[in-house]
Amino acid sequence: MISRAKKKEYIKAGGSFCINCGSGNISAGKIEAEGREAWQEVQCYDCGSEWNDIFRLIGVDDIILPENEPKIPQVRGDKESADEHPETA
Numbered sequence: 334m335i336s337r338a339k340k341k342e343y344i345k346a347g348g349s350f351c352i353n354c355g356s357g358n359i360s361a362g363k364i365e366a367e368g369r370e371a372w373q374e375v376q377c378y379d380c381g382s383e384w385n386d387i388f389r390l391i392g393v394d395d396i397i398l399p400e401n402e403p404k405i406p407q408v409r410g411d412k413e414s415a416d417e418h419p420e421t422a
C-alpha cells in the first residue's frame with residue numbers, strides 16, 4: 334500500500350518519480366479527460382508499478398473572447414411568441 338504521506342509527497346513533487354520505488358525511470362501516457370477530471374496512466378520501468386495521475390480543473394487562463402457582439406439570450410422573444418397564439422392551443 335502507498336501511504337497518504339507518500340501520495341502527498343508525490344503530488345507536491347509534481348509526480349516526477351515512481352510512487353512506489355522513487356525511481357525517475359517512469360513513463361506517462363496520454364492524458365484522458367471526462368467531465369471535470371482528467372487522468373494519465375503512469376508506469377515505472379524499474380519496479381513495474383502502474384498508477385494514474387489525476388488532474389482537476391483549478392482555473393482558467395488565456396481567455397480569448399469573440400470580437401463580435403455577445404449573444405443576448407432570447408428569453409423575451411420566446412414568451413412573446415407563446416402569447417401571440419393563445420387560440421392555437
Ligand SMILES: [Zn+2]
Nearest residue numbers: 351354377380
Ligand atoms: Zn518504481
